[in-house]
Amino acid sequence: MAFLFSYCILAHYMTIFNDIGRYLLMLKGMFSKPENGKMYWKEFIHQCTEIGFGSLGIVAIISVFIGAVSTIQTAYQLVSPLIPPSTIAQIVRDTVILEFAPTLVSIVLAGVAGSRIASELGNMRVSEQIDALEIMGINTKTYLILPKIVAALLMIPLLVVIAMCLGILGGRLAGTASGIISGSIFDKGLLEFFVPYNVIFALIKAYVFSFIIASIPAFYGYYVKGGALEIGRASTKAVVVSCILILFADYILSALLL
Amino acid sequence: MIEVKNIKKSFGEKVVIEDVSAVMKAGQCNLIIGSSGSGKTVLQKCMVGLFEPDEGAVLYDGQNFTEMKGQEKTEIRKEIGMLFQGSALFDSLNVQENVMFPLNMFTKDSYKKKLERVNEVLARVNLVDANKKFPAELSGGMKKRVALARAVVLNPKYLFCDEPNSGLDPLTSLVIDKLIKEITVEYNITTVINTHDMNSVMEIGNYILYMYLGNKEWEGTNKEIIFSKNQRLNDFIFASEFLQDAKDMRMLEETGKISNNRNMEELMDKDAPTLVPPPDEEN
Numbered sequence: 001m002a003f004l005f006s007y008c009i010l011a012h013y014m015t016i017f018n019d020i021g022r023y024l025l026m027l028k029g030m031f032s033k034p035e036n037g038k039m040y041w042k043e044f045i046h047q048c049t050e051i052g053f054g055s056l057g058i059v060a061i062i063s064v065f066i067g068a069v070s071t072i073q074t075a076y077q078l079v080s081p082l083i084p085p086s087t088i089a090q091i092v093r094d095t096v097i098l099e100f101a102p103t104l105v106s107i108v109l110a111g112v113a114g115s116r117i118a119s120e121l122g123n124m125r126v127s128e129q130i131d132a133l134e135i136m137g138i139n140t141k142t143y144l145i146l147p148k149i150v151a152a153l154l155m156i157p158l159l160v161v162i163a164m165c166l167g168i169l170g171g172r173l174a175g176t177a178s179g180i181i182s183g184s185i186f187d188k189g190l191l192e193f194f195v196p197y198n199v200i201f202a203l204i205k206a207y208v209f210s211f212i213i214a215s216i217p218a219f220y221g222y223y224v225k226g227g228a229l230e231i232g233r234a235s236t237k238a239v240v241v242s243c244i245l246i247l248f249a250d251y252i253l254s255a256l257l258l
Numbered sequence: 259m260i261e262v263k264n265i266k267k268s269f270g271e272k273v274v275i276e277d278v279s280a281v282m283k284a285g286q287c288n289l290i291i292g293s294s295g296s297g298k299t300v301l302q303k304c305m306v307g308l309f310e311p312d313e314g315a316v317l318y319d320g321q322n323f324t325e326m327k328g329q330e331k332t333e334i335r336k337e338i339g340m341l342f343q344g345s346a347l348f349d350s351l352n353v354q355e356n357v358m359f360p361l362n363m364f365t366k367d368s369y370k371k372k373l374e375r376v377n378e379v380l381a382r383v384n385l386v387d388a389n390k391k392f393p394a395e396l397s398g399g400m401k402k403r404v405a406l407a408r409a410v411v412l413n414p415k416y417l418f419c420d421e422p423n424s425g426l427d428p429l430t431s432l433v434i435d436k437l438i439k440e441i442t443v444e445y446n447i448t449t450v451i452n453t454h455d456m457n458s459v460m461e462i463g464n465y466i467l468y469m470y471l472g473n474k475e476w477e478g479t480n481k482e483i484i485f486s487k488n489q490r491l492n493d494f495i496f497a498s499e500f501l502q503d504a505k506d507m508r509m510l511e512e513t514g515k516i517s518n519n520r521n522m523e524e525l526m527d528k529d530a531p532t533l534v535p536p537p538d539e540e541n
Contacts, residue, residue: 035332036363128346135306135418136360137335 029141044147052155063163067170075180089189096167106209110242114217118238121221122231152214160206265314287462292469339409341419345401347393354389379407399430
């Protein structure tokens with residue numbers, strides 16, 4: 001029994017190491033000279049549209065509501081008359097910039113963009129479209145994966161910046177609409193004790209998360225084997241692994257950079 | 259010409275191809291036949307480089323493709339066209355964009371010139387007025403024809419077809435077979451086709467390689483296959499009584515004899531083979 005248990009644990013870790021090795025080889029394989037720069041540019045623009053504009057709506061909705069909720073909940077907890085109301089704005093600003101905009105938006109994007117990347121590549125693999133590209137003499141890792149990662153590195157930090165602005169705006173709207181804090185006090189609070197490094201830290205997180213959001217689903221989609229069921233499984237696994245890695249990276253970056 | 263020399267391929271413990279050699283000539287339809295699991299798809303994938311063979315070599319006009327690296331391999335691949343079993347058309351592109359894709363990737367021609375070439379090959383596969391349709395809007399036969407057009411749009415020297423007739427009705431299969439044959443002769447292409455469709459074998463098989471459990475069991479032409487003495491091959495191609503009868507009729511015409519294990523009276527008593535179902539007796 002103990003032997004069987006040890007064997008299962010060993011096999012599990014071997015699979016993880018095997019996957020890490022294949023993931024690194026996939027990343028290495030992406031870097032080759034494009035066969036036709038114009039076609040790669042077209043694919044890059046297409047991916048920017050899919051990842052950026054395709055996720056803008058959900059990012060906007062989530063950001064506004066998270067900002068609104070954080071204003072109301074902060075006001076609910078700050079009951080002491082010694083704390084000025086402008087503190088609510090400061091807390092909302094820093095929470096949105098440091099955590100909500102980069103991390104929560106990235107987790108949502110791992111679901112929206114990540115599952116789309118995994119299922120797109122998985123479908124291409126299963127229906128032999130990737131083989132068709134290989135036979136044409138195209139490096140499929142460069143043509144299919146690299147534009148997705150570069151597009152994510154460009155668009156996701158932009159979405160995070162938009163999420164920051166909309167989150168704070170949502171907080172202001174909720175504060176004024178519910179009579180918790182006036183607009184002028186909220187604006188005053190926003191400018192107090194502002195640390196520009198927080199924005200830089202949030203952008204560093206956004207870049208790391210962007211890489212995870214694009215590369216992990218690409219890995220699971222590119223190497224999928226089987227049929228429609230396996231595409232679904234790969235897509236789910238890609239989202240779960242991406243979310244775990246985002247949270248893990250969030251902790252590591254916070255510990256190192258703050 | 260494509261030469262396959264002593265190819266061996268295993269997946270883990272399972273040996274899929276054991277020492278297969280063959281020569282596929284230009285301007286001919288070279289067919290790889292065999293039952294499911296005989297290793298014909300793996301052999302074809304080794305030939306096009308989707309699988310690395312464990313041993314042996316694949317030579318394209320004398321150049322060892324197996325030993326090539328990077329750019330050299332890419333150059334050979336630009337001369338290869340492939341028609342996949344499921345057509346492998348790009349879902350997000352319409353017919354015109356699918357066929358134009360290799361031209362966009364590998365040529366610097368003007369859009370007008372590329373469009374002319376696309377229309378030319380689409381007309382060649384009898385597909386006009388379908389340029390703006392997406393793969394989801396096409397029938398199985400149309401998809402195969404678009405895939406064939408995409409495979410030949412760059413004028414390849416080598417054409418590979420994996421089960422080109424799978425999922426098609428007999429009439430459409432015949433159309434696809436004829437197209438492949440015509441294109442092969444017209445452009446002097448070395449065509450390699452994986453199939454287990456006996457109609458294709460008899461219609462277009464200039465060279466036939468029969469595989470059995472990963473080995474080359476028999477090779478010859480479509481004229482020789484009828485009179486082959488190989489029992490496994492005979493079991494494969496004459497699995498249906500209809501074909502066995504057809505063979506015996508032909509043998510009778512040409513040699514005055516029929517297969518040793520069959521009864522002449524029994525054969526002659528049979529009605530002429532027909533595809534029309536018998537009328538319902540009750541009516």
